[in-house]
Amino acid sequence: MTHHNKNWKEIAPAGVCSKSSIGFLTGDWKTYTPVRDPEKCTRCVLCVIFCPDGAIKWHPEKNDIEFDYNFCKGCGICANQCPTNAITMRLEQESK
Amino acid sequence: MTTQEWKFTAKDIAEKPDLFLAGHRACAGCGPATVFRMIMKATRGPTIVTEATGCMEVVSSIYPYTSWAVPWLHTAFETSASNASGIEAALKIMKKKGRLNHEHVDVIAFAGDGGTYDIGIQALSGAVERGHDFLFVLYDNEAYMNTGIQRSGGTPHGAATTTSPAGKSIPGKLEYKKPIADIMVAHNMPYVATASPYYWKDLMTKVRKGLEVEGPAFLHVFAPCPRGWRSDPAKSMEYSKLAVESCVFPVWESVNGHCQLSIPSKLISLAPQKKRPVDEYLKGQGRFRHIFKPQNKKLLVDVQRMTDARWECLLRKCGETPKTA
Ligand SMILES: Cc1ncc(C[n+]2csc(CCOP(=O)(O)OP(=O)(O)O)c2C)c(N)n1
Ligand code: SF4
Numbered sequence A: 001m002t003h004h005n006k007n008w009k010e011i012a013p014a015g016v017c018s019k020s021s022i023g024f025l026t027g028d029w030k031t032y033t034p035v036r037d038p039e040k041c042t043r044c045v046l047c048v049i050f051c052p053d054g055a056i057k058w059h060p061e062k063n064d065i066e067f068d069y070n071f072c073k074g075c076g077i078c079a080n081q082c083p084t085n086a087i088t089m090r091l092e093q094e095s096k
Numbered sequence B: 001m002t003t004q005e006w007k008f009t010a011k012d013i014a015e016k017p018d019l020f021l022a023g024h025r026a027c028a029g030c031g032p033a034t035v036f037r038m039i040m041k042a043t044r045g046p047t048i049v050t051e052a053t054g055c056m057e058v059v060s061s062i063y064p065y066t067s068w069a070v071p072w073l074h075t076a077f078e079t080s081a082s083n084a085s086g087i088e089a090a091l092k093i094m095k096k097k098g099r100l101n102h103e104h105v106d107v108i109a110f111a112g113d114g115g116t117y118d119i120g121i122q123a124l125s126g127a128v129e130r131g132h133d134f135l136f137v138l139y140d141n142e143a144y145m146n147t148g149i150q151r152s153g154g155t156p157h158g159a160a161t162t163t164s165p166a167g168k169s170i171p172g173k174l175e176y177k178k179p180i181a182d183i184m185v186a187h188n189m190p191y192v193a194t195a196s197p198y199y200w201k202d203l204m205t206k207v208r209k210g211l212e213v214e215g216p217a218f219l220h221v222f223a224p225c226p227r228g229w230r231s232d233p234a235k236s237m238e239y240s241k242l243a244v245e246s247c248v249f250p251v252w253e254s255v256n257g258h259c260q261l262s263i264p265s266k267l268i269s270l271a272p273q274k275k276r277p278v279d280e281y282l283k284g285q286g287r288f289r290h291i292f293k294p295q296n297k298k299l300l301v302d303v304q305r306m307t308d309a310r311w312e313c314l315l316r317k318c319g320e321t322p323k324t325a
């Protein structure tokens, strides 16, 4: 028998995930969309910190936040935690 | 070596790029997802992460995608701490041989409550006893969520899960939550802390302390799961606040065995009238819905009694005298 078992140096070390999940959009999961009133917003950035999906970005150069609806799952945490109630959750159709 | 205390503002944190990336597949409003983002933003870098199977491992590594911007190794349900031991030992030997170009590399092991209280405790206890220099993070969503909400040693008394269903036979889980952080303190390890993500600054400061300390560190983080708790996804941070305010989940740290309350809980010890009744925390969570039925009145009283008893025990450990409201 000339059967050759691969030694440990020859087998694949482990499964490797090669792509960043940034390429996997989760924005279409949402039913409600957070909409911010820039007048009420104090730029406290708490929503940026609490969002489970990193879907709110802080831009220091613009001194402003920006929602990335490609990832936002519409959970409502940002609206619930905003100290000035600047965020309202709207049904997708209403927000367009 | 003494390290300077890490000072940061909300904007510093907001500006830091995420190392736990968007595009992960956790449910909307997932508490652990917020916790992971925060923890990774508190690292010094370079960092190596290893993680037991469970929700956060699954949602962050669905082939071919990864939500990790740092080297990350998935490991079995029970072996998060043994994996971290191996990584740390490898780093040590590489340093000795001059093959490591970094002054220090942070090693973090993540596991859920199932992967810590239950199946992971032997590996964790061993790694701590051997003194490996790593941070173990328990993200506690209080049940085995990934496999369908089974009860664990971390599930609280009275909570309904699929293996402790509330009905005619039992009113939810009969047993009490295992005091896991106390068990870790009993290991005489350099750093043990509890934290809740609503108090993000406290949580992130503790992550940094746990990484800076030489030797093992253990961080127990409260992590609401709207799917398993049958709670409103918008309220995950609200529950993480109420749990601290009701003393269901007090925040404290133990440095070389010296135990002290952290500010959010310290404020309640100073002004006991601020301590909220447990029902304010329990209500709205589907897993506790049955507790409010008339026939379960005794259970609600018991949850309050146990919460008070544990809080008073903690106060004594922290050298505070229990005051009544
Ligand atoms: C030895 C072993 N038993 C069972 C499983 C199946 N399993 C995978 S994840 C999981 C539950 C994880 O619960 P927890 O650690 O609390 O993490 P969560 O999913 O709640 O975040 C179980 C039972 C497994 N992977 N390995
Ligand atoms: S939490 Fe509210 S006030 Fe603060 S930055 Fe976000 S939207 Fe603005």
Ligand code: SF4
Pocket: A034, A050, A051, A052, A053, A054, A055, A056, A067, A071, A072, A073, A074, A075, A076, A077, A078, A079, B029
């Ligand atoms: S609704 Fe949820 S996911 Fe969307 S931006 Fe607000 S916190 Fe983030």
Ligand code: SF4
Pocket: B025, B026, B027, B028, B029, B030, B031, B032, B033, B055, B056, B059, B141, B145, B146, B224, B225, B226, B227, B228
């Ligand atoms: S089941 Fe719970 S812990 Fe798991 S991804 Fe969903 S919300 Fe997060």
Ligand SMILES: [Mg+2]
Pocket: B112, B113, B114, B140, B141, B142, B143, B144, B145
């Ligand atoms: Mg769990």
